[in-house]
Amino acid sequence: MNIRLENVVKRYGWTTAVDHLTLEARDGEMLVLLGPSGCGKSTTLRLVAGLEELSDGTIYVGDAAVNHLPPQARDVAMVFQNYALYPHMTVAENIAYPLCVRKKPPAEIAIEVRRVAAMLGLEPLLERRPRALSGGERQRVALARAIVRHPAAFLMDEPLSNLDANLRLQMRGELKRLQQQLGTTTLYVTHDHAEAMTLGHRIAVLRDGCLQQLGTPMDLYRRPANRFVAGFLGSPPMNFVAGEVVDAAFHCRPGKLPLTPSQREAAAAAGAVVLGFRPQAAALTAPDAPGALRAVVYVTEEMGSESVVVLSCGEEKHTVVTPPGARAVCGEAVGVRVAPADVHLFDAASGKTLISGEG
Amino acid sequence: MTRTRLSLRYAALGAFALFFLFPLYWLGVTALKPPAQLFAQPPTWWPDPPTLAHFRDLLAGAALGRLAWNSAVVALGSTLLALVVGTLGAYSLSRFSLPLRLNHHVSFWILSTRAFPPIISIVPLFLILRQFGLVDTRLGLVLAYAAFNLPFVVWMMKGFFDDLPRELEESALVDGDTPFGAFRRIALPLVRPGLAATALFCLILSWNEFLFALVLTQTEAALTLPVGIANQVTQYEIRWGAMSAAGVVAMVPLFFVALLVQRHLVRGLTYGAVKG
Numbered sequence: 001m002n003i004r005l006e007n008v009v010k011r012y013g014w015t016t017a018v019d020h021l022t023l024e025a026r027d028g029e030m031l032v033l034l035g036p037s038g039c040g041k042s043t044t045l046r047l048v049a050g051l052e053e054l055s056d057g058t059i060y061v062g063d064a065a066v067n068h069l070p071p072q073a074r075d076v077a078m079v080f081q082n083y084a085l086y087p088h089m090t091v092a093e094n095i096a097y098p099l100c101v102r103k104k105p106p107a108e109i110a111i112e113v114r115r116v117a118a119m120l121g122l123e124p125l126l127e128r129r130p131r132a133l134s135g136g137e138r139q140r141v142a143l144a145r146a147i148v149r150h151p152a153a154f155l156m157d158e159p160l161s162n163l164d165a166n167l168r169l170q171m172r173g174e175l176k177r178l179q180q181q182l183g184t185t186t187l188y189v190t191h192d193h194a195e196a197m198t199l200g201h202r203i204a205v206l207r208d209g210c211l212q213q214l215g216t217p218m219d220l221y222r223r224p225a226n227r228f229v230a231g232f233l234g235s236p237p238m239n240f241v242a243g244e245v246v247d248a249a250f251h252c253r254p255g256k257l258p259l260t261p262s263q264r265e266a267a268a269a270a271g272a273v274v275l276g277f278r279p280q281a282a283a284l285t286a287p288d289a290p291g292a293l294r295a296v297v298y299v300t301e302e303m304g305s306e307s308v309v310v311l312s313c314g315e316e317k318h319t320v321v322t323p324p325g326a327r328a329v330c331g332e333a334v335g336v337r338v339a340p341a342d343v344h345l346f347d348a349a350s351g352k353t354l355i356s357g358e359g
Numbered sequence: 360m361t362r363t364r365l366s367l368r369y370a371a372l373g374a375f376a377l378f379f380l381f382p383l384y385w386l387g388v389t390a391l392k393p394p395a396q397l398f399a400q401p402p403t404w405w406p407d408p409p410t411l412a413h414f415r416d417l418l419a420g421a422a423l424g425r426l427a428w429n430s431a432v433v434a435l436g437s438t439l440l441a442l443v444v445g446t447l448g449a450y451s452l453s454r455f456s457l458p459l460r461l462n463h464h465v466s467f468w469i470l471s472t473r474a475f476p477p478i479i480s481i482v483p484l485f486l487i488l489r490q491f492g493l494v495d496t497r498l499g500l501v502l503a504y505a506a507f508n509l510p511f512v513v514w515m516m517k518g519f520f521d522d523l524p525r526e527l528e529e530s531a532l533v534d535g536d537t538p539f540g541a542f543r544r545i546a547l548p549l550v551r552p553g554l555a556a557t558a559l560f561c562l563i564l565s566w567n568e569f570l571f572a573l574v575l576t577q578t579e580a581a582l583t584l585p586v587g588i589a590n591q592v593t594q595y596e597i598r599w600g601a602m603s604a605a606g607v608v609a610m611v612p613l614f615f616v617a618l619l620v621q622r623h624l625v626r627g628l629t630y631g632a633v634k635g
Binding site: 049050051070071072074076077078080082084086087088097098101102145149155 | 524526527529530531532533534535536537538540544545548549
């Protein structure tokens with residue numbers, strides 16, 4: 001079933017946690033709410049679950065407005081960041097809990113618990129208590145408890161953030177497969193852009209309770225609506241240089257970069273602009289090469305499959321990803337060359353995208 | 360650790376144990392001493408021969424059984440009442456936020472009722488109970504003790520509920536349970552150690568309480584053991600032997616209750632520290 005938010009507002013006293021948020025998770029879709037901590041993404045999820053009361057607006061599950069329904073009547077299942085497993089119950093009892101409170105016959109409950117346990121590989125653990133489980137196992141029990149009653153939607157609040165790095169990657173894959181297999185609409189909250197990119201059919205980027213952009217991962221990556229979205233997606237993050245457009249070129253303190261005609265046109269109306277380029281779209285050249293920015297190597301990080309070179313340009317730091325074995329020496333002067341077509345331009349005042357590049 | 364330090368440590372522990380156990384020992388042997396040895400100089404350390412005469416007197420004379428029964432009913436009744444009311448109140452204070460920092464103010468107001476000496480409330484309490492015809496009844500004492508224990512229960516249980524992650528009950532709600540179901544099936548079972556510890560403290564306080572019982576009871580209809588013991592101080596004599604025997608009788612049940620819930624008690628007191 002689809003979940004629709006219309007002009008949803010949540011205020012705590014004088015602060016607005018969610019500010020006129022309108023978005024829809026389509027039936028069967030995994031919609032990721034992405035943003036830094038305090039952006040209102042968890043609050044949004046709790047509003048949908050019914051754990052917080054709306055200040056204004058409407059939330060629909062399917063066609064029904066659920067604003068005034070208590071959590072237990074909303075038919076959504078939630079996976080909490082700390083899993084919220086019931087410590088005094090066994091794994092089997094934890095999974096059975098949503099069915100027990102609905103007074104399903106015990107025989108049916110037993111079958112359902114076994115089915116879900118099998119799906120998630122929990123059969124050998126059914127008689128254990130949560131305390132005796134590893135982080136990954138607890139995570140799977142929490143998922144099983146959400147799945148067992150066939151809810152209209154899953155709400156997941158940073159479900160992977162308590163796992164160590166390897167397990168997180170593994171569970172990320174499992175989550176994606178599971179969601180595809182079940183086809184259940186899912187709202188997924190995270191601050192991790194990699195999780196958002198890999199898991200989401202679409203991503204909604206939030207900042208200070210306001211929706212910044214809603215679209216597919218590639219949409220957001222290729223054509224970010226503003227500087228905030230551009231800086232949030234991609235790793236390492238996009239580099240930004242402040243400057244202005246004069247005579248067909250972008251002028252800034254470290255040098256000047258040529259622009260394409262369409263970029264010049266887009267930037268014509270704006271005064272001060274910010275130029276953005278992704279670390280993968282830049283290359284190192286000789287310091288005095290024409291059309292390159294001057295910089296000094298700050299540090300080089302060898303990743304094996306690539307090298308990440310951090311440069312300092314005056315006050316600012318920029319990152320360039322090069323093929324492995326970059327021979328950049330700390331303190332050495334270099335040039336940074338970016339193909340004009342790969343450059344993004346943003347309005348310096350509003351942060352809005354003037355024109356997106358290809359890289 | 361060297362031998363000397365170890366023996367010093369045991370000597371210190373021994374001294375403490377002696378200090379706390381000697382009154383119990385003296386109570387026990389006094390209850391068993393023949394009357395002639397009660398005030399013997401030098402004191403007799405062990406009754407010779409031990410006698411059960413004081414216990415027999417107690418059973419024959421004052422209605423010891425009746426008093427013990429009164430004590431048990433009042434202690435259990437007031438503990439139960441205070442636990443039910445106090446736990447619900449504590450849960451509300453812990454989980455539901457009131458405007459204007461009322462949670463804080465209400466909690467503090469509840470605690471403040473324990474700040475004044477209980478004797479201040481005894482006259483008004485007597486008048487109120489008389490109004491309802493509850494003076495010299497066990498129900499009157501149950502209500503008085505429950506009221507007296509309530510702040511303690513609220514504060515203890517609020518601490519235990521505060522330690523419980525809120526997400527557990529939120530998860531229960533989203534899983535389809537009602538708010539009361541989440542309280543009964545999730546929160547309550549998880550604070551059981553705290554409940555046991557709190558119950559034991561209430562039981563001890565009610566069982567041993569003297570002042571209220573002295574003022575609010577007059578006859579065997581509601582007289583409790585501590586008052587019964589004090590009544591051994593009569594106009595003509597102080598019946599030390601009978602007093603000691605009654606003291607032993609009063610001590611034994613609580614001793615076994617404490618033994619029973621000891622495991623819970625220790626877990627209850629260190630609950631926040633070992634929560635995993």
